Amino acid sequence: MAKPNKKSPEKSVDIYCSKCRAPLYKYKKGGKGALVKCFKARIVKDFTVISCVCPNCAAVFARETLIRGMPAFKMIGGKVTFK
Template identity: 70%
Template sequence: MAKPNPKGPQKTVDIYCAKCWTQLYKYRKGGKGALVKCFKERIVKDHTDQEGVCPGCKQAFARETMIRGAPALKMIGGKVHMK
């Protein structure tokens, strides 16, 4: 399979923890669907201390994985919201 386009889309979204509303990432997201995964190369600004764990409430919101040969974070359902 093909790797995701490294340049990625121009539209950015803010990703927040669903529990404490702490901002986690600013991310270049493509498409209109739900946030299922975040490719690490598309993260514009990272507000987390530990990967996949909210700095505010220490809740795990994502798991590290490889998707189409690129490192990514697979989001746990219902743990994050985006604006």
């Protein structure tokens, strides 16, 4: 399988917990679809203390995995929102 582009996209989005609205990540997202996965290399700023766990309400919002050979977080549906 092909790896994602080396050059990160221009557009940056803020990712929040759906439950408590706490900021989780500042992320370079490509495309205009739903947020399904976050490649670790594209995360600009990380607000979490423990990976995949909200620092405010301790809800698990993602799972660590390898996608196309790169480490990523696979988001659980409905647990995060982004702007």
